Amino acid sequence: MEPSGGSLLLQGIRSSPFLSHLSSPSVYVPGVLACSSHVEKGDVVAVSVAVEQPGTDGGWGVGITRGTVLQGQQTDPYHFERNALYIGQGATMMSRAGIFRASGGIAVDMNNRVFKLPSFHDVLEGEIFLQNLPSIVTAHALDPQQDERILDMCAAPGGKTTAIAILMKDQGEVIAVDRSHNKVMDIQKLAAEMGLHCITTYKLDALKAVCRSNESNDMTTPSCRKDTEGVTLQSSDSPRLQMEKNQCSTEAFAADFACQENVINGEGNQSTYTSKADIRKNIRRMRNGPGRNQGMGGRVEKSKGFSPNSFDRVLLDAPCSALGLRPRLFAGEETIESLRNHARYQRRMFDQAVQLVRPGGVIVYSTCTINPGENEALVRYALDTYKFLSLASQHPRAGGPGLVGCFQFSDGYTEEWLRPGEEELVQRFDPSSPLDTIGFFIAKFNVGPKDA
Numbered sequence: 001m002e003p004s005g006g007s008l009l010l011q012g013i014r015s016s017p018f019l020s021h022l023s024s025p026s027v028y029v030p031g032v033l034a035c036s037s038h039v040e041k042g043d044v045v046a047v048s049v050a051v052e053q054p055g056t057d058g059g060w061g062v063g064i065t066r067g068t069v070l071q072g073q074q075t076d077p078y079h080f081e082r083n084a085l086y087i088g089q090g091a092t093m094m095s096r097a098g099i100f101r102a103s104g105g106i107a108v109d110m111n112n113r114v115f116k117l118p119s120f121h122d123v124l125e126g127e128i129f130l131q132n133l134p135s136i137v138t139a140h141a142l143d144p145q146q147d148e149r150i151l152d153m154c155a156a157p158g159g160k161t162t163a164i165a166i167l168m169k170d171q172g173e174v175i176a177v178d179r180s181h182n183k184v185m186d187i188q189k190l191a192a193e194m195g196l197h198c199i200t201t202y203k204l205d206a207l208k209a210v211c212r213s214n215e216s217n218d219m220t221t222p223s224c225r226k227d228t229e230g231v232t233l234q235s236s237d238s239p240r241l242q243m244e245k246n247q248c249s250t251e252a253f254a255a256d257f258a259c260q261e262n263v264i265n266g267e268g269n270q271s272t273y274t275s276k277a278d279i280r281k282n283i284r285r286m287r288n289g290p291g292r293n294q295g296m297g298g299r300v301e302k303s304k305g306f307s308p309n310s311f312d313r314v315l316l317d318a319p320c321s322a323l324g325l326r327p328r329l330f331a332g333e334e335t336i337e338s339l340r341n342h343a344r345y346q347r348r349m350f351d352q353a354v355q356l357v358r359p360g361g362v363i364v365y366s367t368c369t370i371n372p373g374e375n376e377a378l379v380r381y382a383l384d385t386y387k388f389l390s391l392a393s394q395h396p397r398a399g400g401p402g403l404v405g406c407f408q409f410s411d412g413y414t415e416e417w418l419r420p421g422e423e424e425l426v427q428r429f430d431p432s433s434p435l436d437t438i439g440f441f442i443a444k445f446n447v448g449p450k451d452a
């Protein structure tokens with residue numbers, strides 16, 4: 001059937017799996033960027049998703065303004081991409097005016113989707129959890145063994161946590177921490193949905209993950225200063241397949257970025273922080289609708305840290321500049337300085353990981369960015385700072401080699417990357433390679449005797 005009522009252009013939201021746009025049975029009001037004039041309730045409309053394009057000013061944009069699609073000149077090399085990605089037809093649930101006036105609600109009932117995928121939005125919540133290939137590889141590279149004690153330092157929403165628990169056949173202990181209360185709830189929810197019992201969650205700032213020795217009242221008590229016992233998930237739900245939410249979500253990114261600004265600049269600029277929080281809230285509303293996290297009524301326990309050397313393996317899936325994510329639908333705000341700030345933040349977290357893992361243990365460090373400053377340079381820092389660390393080979397190997405060499409910035413700062421021979425021990429996933437994954441980086445370290 002030909003759409004009678006015109007067309008709608010949807011926002012591509014980096015925080016939502018792109019496929020959810022393709023498969024969702026509904027289009028929500030906040031996601032609509034543009035709509036043809038005179039669309040009335042009940043009209044059949046063609047629905048497309050806007051894809052961000054590089055602009056002539058060197059920035060990125062989706063080529064729309066004030067609800068109108070800008071097709072640009074045919075000579076524009078991106079003219080055809082600006083047509084956006086057509087995802088199907090639906091019946092409008094409100095008029096054009098209503099769509100742009102309402103703050104929430106369903107705009108279009110998608111009754112004829114191009115991609116006959118099951119919906120990933122709520123309907124199959126808990127049934128599947130989509131994982132990027134590099135994320136699956138990361139969990140395998142950690143190689144968790146049954147009955148081990150594993151720390152997942154930046155765990156939300158729990159994609160890798162649950163993958164690790166599954167690899168351990170739910171035997172042992174996976175401690176999953178995240179800074180954000182709501183995100184810890186997300187981990188709990190996911191683990192419960194998947195029927196995994198070996199996961200214990202805490203709200204914890206990974207920058208303070210090591211408890212001070214005078215507070216470590218019992219070295220056999222792993223969580224030195226936890227306020228109460230952590231929440232170990234007891235769920236009778238059957239294990240399910242995995243669909244990973246986009247781990248480096250825009251929401252996480254906004255939160256991370258705001259936090260990093262505060263960490264790095266002391267209290268930071270309050271107005272910047274507030275506006276990022278607002279952005280985050282709006283993005284979450286766009287993605288989830290209101291109140292998705294509100295109704296769970298779960299408990300999130302705080303931990304104040306763990307004893308040194310108390311984990312067999314530590315995964316640091318670090319918050320990062322997320323430059324590997326694609327499709328890249330929102331313009332990033334990164335500058336050279338902000339990229340360096342990410343790297344500083346990651347090093348501080350890595351320092352904590354090094355203290356927490358036992359001699360003979362393993363650390364896996366991963367990011368979803370292609371910025372060598374947050375990847376190869378972190379490896380260089382790790383190997384130069386901690387002589388008892390060595391790069392370990394990874395299985396499986398799906399990514400390419402890391403970058404060898406260094407880069408000199410205009411201010412004279414030289415960023416050191418890998419040395420010859422080290423490149424094959426890390427995995428760099430290049431988003432432009434035929435493997436067709438997001439950009440990602442994985443390094444695995446063996447931990448030798450710490451007093452050596």
Ligand SMILES: C[S@@+](CC[C@H](N)C(=O)[O-])C[C@H]1O[C@@H](n2cnc3c(N)ncnc32)[C@H](O)[C@@H]1O
Nearest residue numbers: 154155156157158159160178179205206247317
């Ligand atoms: C890349 S995401 C983690 C994705 C997750 N590992 C997964 O596979 O689902 C980074 C996470 O780090 C968390 N984070 C950022 N700073 C943190 C900190 N100081 N302490 C603990 N968590 C932090 C963010 O809330 C975000 O959830």
